[in-house]
Amino acid sequence: xxxxxxxxxxxxxxxxxxxxxxxxxxxxxxxxxxxxxxxxxxxxxxxxxxxxxxxxxxxxxxxxxxxxxxxxxxxxxxxxxxxxxxx
Amino acid sequence: xxxxxxxxxxxxxxxxxxxxxxxxxxxxxxxxxxxxxxxxxxxxxxxxxxxxxxxxxxxxxxxxxxxxxxxxxxxxxxxxxxxxxxxxxxxxxxxxxxxxxxxxxxxxxxxxxxxxxxxxxxxxxxxxxxxxxxxxxxxxxxxxxxxxxxxxxxxxxxxxxxxxxxxxxxxxxxxxxxxxxxxxxxxxxxxxxxxxxxxxxxxxxxxxxxxxxxxxxxxxxxxxxxxxxxxxxxxxxxxxxxxxxxxxxxxxxxxxxxxxxxxxxxxxxxxxxxxxxxxxxxxxxxxxxxxxxxxxxxxxxxx
Numbered sequence: 462x463x464x465x466x467x468x469x470x471x472x473x474x475x476x477x478x479x480x481x482x483x484x485x486x487x488x489x490x491x492x493x494x495x496x497x498x499x500x501x502x503x504x505x506x507x508x509x510x511x512x513x514x515x516x517x518x519x520x521x522x523x524x525x526x527x528x529x530x531x532x533x534x535x536x537x538x539x540x541x542x543x544x545x546x547x548x
Numbered sequence: 549x550x551x552x553x554x555x556x557x558x559x560x561x562x563x564x565x566x567x568x569x570x571x572x573x574x575x576x577x578x579x580x581x582x583x584x585x586x587x588x589x590x591x592x593x594x595x596x597x598x599x600x601x602x603x604x605x606x607x608x609x610x611x612x613x614x615x616x617x618x619x620x621x622x623x624x625x626x627x628x629x630x631x632x633x634x635x636x637x638x639x640x641x642x643x644x645x646x647x648x649x650x651x652x653x654x655x656x657x658x659x660x661x662x663x664x665x666x667x668x669x670x671x672x673x674x675x676x677x678x679x680x681x682x683x684x685x686x687x688x689x690x691x692x693x694x695x696x697x698x699x700x701x702x703x704x705x706x707x708x709x710x711x712x713x714x715x716x717x718x719x720x721x722x723x724x725x726x727x728x729x730x731x732x733x734x735x736x737x738x739x740x741x742x743x744x745x746x747x748x749x750x751x752x753x754x755x756x757x758x759x760x761x762x763x764x765x766x767x768x769x770x771x772x773x774x775x776x777x778x779x780x781x782x783x784x785x786x787x788x789x790x791x792x793x794x795x796x797x798x799x800x801x802x803x804x805x806x807x808x809x810x811x812x813x814x815x816x817x818x819x820x821x822x823x824x825x826x827x828x829x830x831x832x833x834x835x836x837x838x839x840x841x842x843x844x845x846x847x848x849x850x851x
Contacts, residue, residue, distance in 0.1 A: 502755050503754060504771045507779075528727060
């Protein structure tokens with residue numbers, strides 16, 4: 462775990478959506494969201510994004526915000542959330 | 549007659565799921581006056597079944613599983629191949645030069661189900677008949693955003709693309725983007741929440757939500773539309789298409805029952821409602837249901 466509350470909250474959201482059978486035992490902020498990590502597919506990612514929008518009061522732009530970098534790990538998703546909150 | 553530049557542009561826009569041979573045939577036959585190209589494509593798919601005999605075997609096996617084949621398994625199998633060719637031609641609007649011809653070739657039924665639904669709705673399409681039911685809806689004057697790939701629209705005449713394809717949806721076409729479906733579904737949710745309607749395929753890519761058992765094979769139904777239903781509460785209206793002569797008829801059906809809190813129960817409710825609808829469609833139009841006879845391969849190849 463980490464002391465960053467945003468990262469912790471996003472990781473909790475991701476683990477809930479992935480479920481126990483997909484969440485690696487050693488999951489952390491740098492665990493990939495998709496292959497080799499939480500194994501989230503596009504629908505799981507959508508659910509994660511919707512949960513983050515609700516939790517953090519941000520609105521993502523589907524044209525510009527979702528790419529290989531922003532949807533790579535819990536940490537990169539947190540970076541995206543931070544950038545939306547600052548913006 | 550399309551200009552050579554349009555032809556060159558269209559060649560670059562070949563859908564990943566269409567072989568080079570089929571896409572070449574699409575572009576060549578498109579140069580013939582309506583309806584020769586579509587008829588040619590239909591006949592070529594029948595001829596091809598005797599060359600690629602695996603197709604013929606699939607069609608015969610599938611036809612044999614249907615309860616009503618009017619005594620001829622072969623007749624149904626060949627009709628299926630012919631329909632498949634026609635649908636491939638129709639997906640690219642082979643030989644259709646302008647919006648007026650397109651209007652004459654399409655009709656919409658069941659609009660009363662749409663007026664009963666308030667706000668944005670999820671139109672749910674299937675690969676069990678002529679493609680592009682969303683285009684029929686647009687031609688009939690309904691505003692709807694297609695949630696999916698470019699498909700064969702790269703071969704559409706410029707006039708029709710300009711009139712019936714939106715810039716918004718074309719932003720979500722690139723298949724090489726690994727997260728394209730996340731972007732598409734997020735955009736769909738946003739549209740639904742602002743009262744806009746979307747059209748999405750039930751039996752497309754992605755992890756299945758459930759399978760609907762049908763004569764000759766099960767139809768795998770994806771989770772994308774269901775996630776949108778759960779996230780927005782928007783009514784889901786199944787849309788099925790069939791051909792009457794050379795006219796594509798798209799029928800809007802009753803909305804699925806409203807979502808319930810328990811996801812497992814909700815899935816089962818949807819599965820049962822769609823099962824009844826699809827079984828009836830298969831019984832009425834067995835020669836339209838090519839995706840049951842020719843399931844997509846692992847790389848998405850179908851035509």
